[in-house]
Amino acid sequence: MRTWLRQHREALARALGRLGAQRMATLLNALVIGVALSLPAGGYLLLSGLQGVAQRVSYEPQVSVFLKAGAAQADLEARMRRDPRVAGLRFVSRDEALAELRVTEELADVVAQLERNPLPDAFVVRSADAAPAALEALAEALRALPGVARVQVDSAWAQRLAALVRTGRLALGALAVLLATGLVAVTFNTIRLQILTQREEIEVSRLLGASDGFVRRPLLYLGFLQGLAGGALGLAILAGALAVLNVGVRELAQTYGSSFSLPFLPWDDALSVVGFSGFLGWLGSAMSVSRHLR
Template sequence: MIGAWISAHGQACLRAFKRMGASPAASIISTLVIGIAIMLPLGLYSLFSNVTAAASRLNTEPNVNVYLQVAAKDDDALQTEKRLKAIANVAEVKFVPREVALAEMKRLASMADLLNGLDTNPLPHAFTLRPRATDEASLEQMQKELLALPKVDAVVMDFEWAKKLKRFATFAERLVMLLGAVLALAVVFVTGNTIRLQILTQKDEIEVSRLIGATKRFVRRPFLYFGALQGALAGGVAVAAMAALIWWAGQEVHALTISYGSDFQLQYLNAAQIASIIGIGAFLGWLGAYLSVSLYLRSARTV
């Protein structure tokens, strides 16, 4: 029973290869069209993942600055430092004494004259914190905790640009998903149309087969293999084209980043990604074939 099942699938697969070989020009053109359709979202995905990788090399960690009241003494600063270290989300605490802050400001030429004219130091003691969790919710919770501490006057969080980057990443991700979905539909339609043309040339065989006992599953099987095979090949075409594009653009990008003191290089797709793309291509091809044959069998006269 299992042997017969394997044999039936083997024959269907063989017939799919034969059908593909029977009209090589049409098969190559269809495969290239599907490959290009897969390559477009793949290219965007690759661009997006490379931008993300490049961004992750930048210091995007938000700094949190805590300013004490101007009247706060050295002892208050000491107590506050202990309290800051006790907050769960605080990974590192750096104390900036008011004297050091003033000295740094005086080093700025534009501020020196103005500060030299003052009798007293107007700057408060301050702390620069490095948070453990940098998501928006954790930082907002942390801000509340810091403001509740005694002698704390203000808390300034520098994470707006990180939020912008995150929004951009989310937008890019959604764009890739949307384009991917639209082009996945295109792959299904292109494969479906290829299969529809094949069905028309094999209408007699299908009709006779149905009349002498072929089930719809039997009729459908070689077309499904054909669709899956074409989709997988198209996935391979998209991967190869993408690799060529990354190689071509990668040389320029590398030369550019070296001039900025970075060794950043464009990433090629890894084995798991390649397998996924070929698998998705095969699935979309299979789906297109399934829909096309099912529609035909539903409309066919033979019961």
């Protein structure tokens, strides 16, 4: 066990030594990997931000219930309050609604032309469940109540945004698979070149009794370390890009009275990115070693 650990320690040291001896090549390889990783990771951040916005909005799901003329308001309110899916409701009388329109700058003139109030009485119902399906089910139940003329679910745009985020996730997944394949290919080629560079050393070592494991181990560590370095560099690129992007995002958010900005990856996700990058580096290296060290 001690020998096994020593051999791994020595292989790791040899791999680090080779990375250190070829600093520029190491940096450039890590940069290629870092850029490739930062694209899907950045996309993931943007989508997470969008999803956060969509979720925050849809946590306040509203259903507008417009009443028929002469509908029994108190009876309807009591019925709706009994429904456990209703988290709260507010009655908006036709006069209140018209008054709100009157103070709306763009509509004030139109409203002034009206001879009578065309608006119905309405309830604004807050749903306990934000899920689109739950909202639709609630709307359906409200439509069936006597005295209800029309029900409007105010979550259509949130649904569209959620669909957009889902599509974005799929596209991002495809991009991530493509770039991960590219990363494996980059490492595969780097290790191939490394094998060519060390051809003599590998040949002599084998002639003198080096096992396959002894020859392969430093190359596998090399791929793994290169992947880790690329992952770390990718996170650094992402952090830099995010800092620049957030200047604009904050300005935009302020115009909506929000202090929203895109957050960096949680530490466990960041670790996963680096670890996954290391794994891809190892994978490319293992494939290259199997192919070129027969």
